[in-house]
Amino acid sequence: MLKIQPEPYKIKTVEPLSRLPLDERKAALLRAGHNTFLLRSREVYIDLLTDSGTNAMSQEQWSALMRGDEAYAGAESFYRFVEAVQEVYGFPHVVPTHQGRGAENILSKSLIRPGDVVPGNMYFTTTRLHQELAGGSFADVIIPEAHDPSSELPFKGNVDLAKLAAVVKKFGASKIPYVAVGAPVNMAGGQPVSMENIRLVSAFCREKGIRVVLDAARAVENAYFIQEREKGYAGKSVKAILLEMCSHFDACAMSAKKDAYANIGGFLAMRDQGLYEQAQNLCVVYEGLHTYGGLAGRDLEALAQGIRESVEKDDWIAHRVSQVRYLWKALDETGIPLMRPCGGHAVFVDAKEFLPHLSQENLPAQALAAAIYEDSGTRSMERGIVSAGRDAATGEDHKPALELVRLALPRRVYTQSHLDYVAEGLGETWRRRARIPGLQFSYEPKYLRFFQARFKPVASKCPSAAFS
Secondary structure, eight states, X not given: OOOOOOOSSOOOOOOOOOOOOHHHHHHHHHHTTTOGGGSOGGGOSEXXXXXXXXXXXXXXXXXXXXXXXXXXXXXXXXXXXXXXXHHHXXXXXXXXXXXXXXXXXXXXXXXXXTTOEEEESSOOHHHHHHHHHTTOEEEEOBOGGGGOTTOOOTTTTOBOHHHHHHHHHHHOGXXXXXXXXXSSBGGGTSBOOOHHHHXXXXXHHHHHTOEEEEEOTTHHHHHHHHHHHSTTOTTSOHHHHHHHHHHTOSEEEEETTSTTOOSSOEEEEESOHHHHHHHHHHHHHHTSSTTTTTOOHHHHXXXXXXXXXXXXXXXXXXXXXXXXXXXHHHHHHHTOOBOSSOOSSEEEEEHHHHOTTSOGGGOHHHHHHHHHHHHHSEEOEEESHHHHOBXXXXXXBOOOSOOEEEEEOOTTTOXXXXXXHHHHHHHHHHHTGGGOXXXXXXXXXXXXXXXXXXXXXXXXXXXXXXXX
């Protein structure tokens, strides 16, 4: 049997790319304050900043755009979208939103009251902020192995049932509006959650009268890992596994800019009629009427097609994961320290091990992301102390155990030779790692600082260093 997993598609339309010379990349980095989010798209050669909304749509999705019903209320496109969510994810009630952040906002405002605590298997940036803005606080209940980049555990995203029970005992079930389960866990390197763990968490929460909510942004990837790694699922389709996963949850918040191959959109789906009515009402306040949720009819059509497409055959997700593994293996063979095992949407570089001469206060992941861009024009994202932000009560920096740089692969966008180029570029960064200086804030916004902060080098911490 052939070992190569070829693309399950042909390329029909191309977008030109051009790589800036080194001196122009240096100038661009300086203008952007060493923050890859502030680079202009034209300054980037290979863009691995995120897989959110950066996917290539299929010919069927482009065709579906033409069917968009742009009626303000009750558009047929909305009902086709709802049918797709019900079919693939199994939740009866669906509220569309402009993206996942809109769903998080509505969920938090619907369920969280001041003083509440939301346990979850590692925080996500926007999710935690919405929880805090609603008056709640986050409690991490992920297993310890998730914080260890070297651990090879196949389901490092699992919830630690003992930690969860301790949080419930400490605060009481009445102060816990829901348990948030990301599957897979983005901030842990895209690590999946097992079906057994999902089942146990659901059973525990139902016994306590606590809702369980799924972050479903990349749930198709999680279903694929269950098929691949968990006993008893090898013969089941990803579509069937996804439905089984969702059956254990009361609701899900979805950024459809990931698994659904779309460029915009999201939704909040649930089983409870009362929560549905409340979410519909808040949708009108924050997103638009509950039958469009901030989206054009054509976007709802593309989402409906993409949602079905994501599970219509297992080849799509198998190739998606194989691309990530290809890049992971190339970097691993170079000796670059990586989060293990390989996740499904991105390769995560261990910045602490890559830049051991930098303390966490010198923002090693941010410094590494900047250096990677300078060396090859490849854009990546910091996932460390900058992304973690500050404690809402004390103002002190959260100091996560992980300092990672994420190389997220857009779906159906780049070829193997693009990934070879990325690996070669990171090899150059690896060879000059001892000369990469740390960074410090020169501007820090109040919320979600990693998006808009600016930085400058800390030359004194690396006297021989210069971005060279």
